Amino acid sequence: MFSKACEYGIKAITYIAKESLKGNRVKTGEIAFHTESPEPFTAKILGTLTKFDIIHSQTGPNGGFIISKERMKCIKLSDIVNAIDGDSIYNGCVLGYSECNHLKPCPMHHKFVKIRGDIKKMVTTTTIYDLAIGLKSGKSVLKRS
Numbered sequence: 663m664f665s666k667a668c669e670y671g672i673k674a675i676t677y678i679a680k681e682s683l684k685g686n687r688v689k690t691g692e693i694a695f696h697t698e699s700p701e702p703f704t705a706k707i708l709g710t711l712t713k714f715d716i717i718h719s720q721t722g723p724n725g726g727f728i729i730s731k732e733r734m735k736c737i738k739l740s741d742i743v744n745a746i747d748g749d750s751i752y753n754g755c756v757l758g759y760s761e762c763n764h765l766k767p768c769p770m771h772h773k774f775v776k777i778r779g780d781i782k783k784m785v786t787t788t789t790i791y792d793l794a795i796g797l798k799s800g801k802s803v804l805k806r807s
Contacts, residue, residue, distance in 0.1 A: 663781070668746040671707045672793075673697035673804050675717060675742060678727045679734050679794035687726030697804050707746065714745040734791035743785050752782050 664672070674693050681688045690708060694701040708727065711717045716737055719727050729737070743751060755762030756774045764771070796802040 663751070664743065665747050667703070667707055667710075668743055670697065670699040670704060671711060671742050671746045672739065673699065674704055674707060675711060675729075675737070675790055676793040676797055677804055678717060679729050679790045680797045682729045682734070683731065683794055683798055687720065687724065687728045689726045693727070698806075710745055711742065714741070716741055716745060729790065731791065734794060735789050737790040738786055739788040739790070739793070740782075740785040742790075751785075752778060 674697055677693055677696050678688055690705045691701055693699070693708070694704040697704070699707075708717065708719070712719055717727055717729060719725065755768050756770050756778075757768045759768050762768045762771055793802070797804060
């Protein structure tokens with residue numbers, strides 16, 4: 663559903679948020695390890711999220727990534743999706759056609775319209791705080807053992 667970069671971005675920011683709830687700053691290598699993401703790719707994704715002002719980093723020996731609880735409650739999953747994947751999940755053709763709409767639908771267009779609406783609702787109403795709380799409580803995991 664999401665690109666690999668977007669999946670890693672969601673995992674990374676969720677890990678940062680979980681650690682931030684404990685008052686911890688986290689470095690790129692730690693994020694990559696705990697999300698099972700390649701470190702160079704994680705760094706690139708974190709750079710994109712920083713560029714879009716979704717997260718902030720602090721350099722130096724006590725540096726790393728941290729997100730305030732208030733900020734977590736404002737950042738929606740859609741912010742990450744839009745920064746990394748754009749709006750194709752809401753507007754693109756499920757079969758990848760460059761032109762697909764109700765006038766010239768692909769074979770799956772009419773069935774996918776509702777699903778696309780449900781996805782849009784989910785990503786625009788889910789906050790990073792929601793994901794971090796699920797992770798912190800143990801109701802969800804980022805890394806499979």
